[in-house]
Amino acid sequence: MKDLLLVVDRKDKIIDRRTKNECHQNPGILHRAFSIFIFNRQTKLLLQKRSKLKLLWPLFWSNTCCSHPKNGQNLEVLGKKRLVEELGFSCQLTYLDKINYRFCFGNIGCEREITHVLVGQFDGRVKPNPEEVAEINWVSLQDLKKDFKKNPNIYTPWLKLIVESLILPREKLS
Numbered sequence: 001m002k003d004l005l006l007v008v009d010r011k012d013k014i015i016d017r018r019t020k021n022e023c024h025q026n027p028g029i030l031h032r033a034f035s036i037f038i039f040n041r042q043t044k045l046l047l048q049k050r051s052k053l054k055l056l057w058p059l060f061w062s063n064t065c066c067s068h069p070k071n072g073q074n075l076e077v078l079g080k081k082r083l084v085e086e087l088g089f090s091c092q093l094t095y096l097d098k099i100n101y102r103f104c105f106g107n108i109g110c111e112r113e114i115t116h117v118l119v120g121q122f123d124g125r126v127k128p129n130p131e132e133v134a135e136i137n138w139v140s141l142q143d144l145k146k147d148f149k150k151n152p153n154i155y156t157p158w159l160k161l162i163v164e165s166l167i168l169p170r171e172k173l174s
Contacts, residue, residue: 005068006032012098012114020068024056028102028112031068035162036079036093037119038064044138046126048087050156051134056105059134062156066115079118087136088127093118097166103157117162 004017007029014032023031038046046064050057067082069075080090096119102112128136139147141163148160 004070006070008032008114010100010114024109024111026104026107026110028104028110030100030102030112030114032116033066033068033111033113034075034079034116034118035066035158036064036083037096037117037162038083038091038122039119040121040123040138042138042140044140045144046087046122047137047139047144047159048128048133049135049137051130051132053131056109056111057156060156061137061154062159063162065132066158075116075118086129086132088129089122089124091120091122093120099162099165101158101161111158113158115158115162117166 003019005020005023006014007016007018007023008031009015010030012032018029018031023029040046047061048064049059049061052058065079065082065086067078069078075095076093079093084090096117098114098116100114102110104110126136128134144163148155148163152160
């Protein structure tokens with residue numbers, strides 16, 4: 001049961017558990033996820049280019065990291081663990097909001113998620129796991145939004161949606 005994702009209804013209530021593959025096959029099964037956005041003191045966002053090993057959106061730029069909670073795991077605790085696994089660091093995380101979306105990657109599969117968005121601040125050394133992350137980059141939200149218009153096909157659709165829909169961050173994180 002530990003590897004099963006949480007299938008949810010539109011109100012984010014758990015209604016079932018399914019494998020990751022089942023959840024991501026077209027047309028997608030609505031499931032719970034989380035996305036982490038880490039900023040440094042200069043309010044630049046840490047982006048990752050997804051590994052070429054990823055089934056969906058390989059080698060696309062995305063937010064700092066993403067994953068799926070299983071069972072009743074605390075999102076902040078799980079998020080810290082996932083940061084260590086993907087990027088070699090951990091930091092305090094704060095819940096921001098949640099967002100519902102469905103994006104398909106051609107005929108390969110779909111992300112159909114209610115994603116809980118977590119934010120944090122970190123200024124230390126980042127050590128990407130090459131199985132998860134191809135590259136990293138720190139970028140200002142202003143420059144990122146400009147680049148969405150200039151190069152829309154190099155970013156994951158959920159990154160664009162979250163950055164454009166949610167306030168990330170209004171003020172400098174403290």
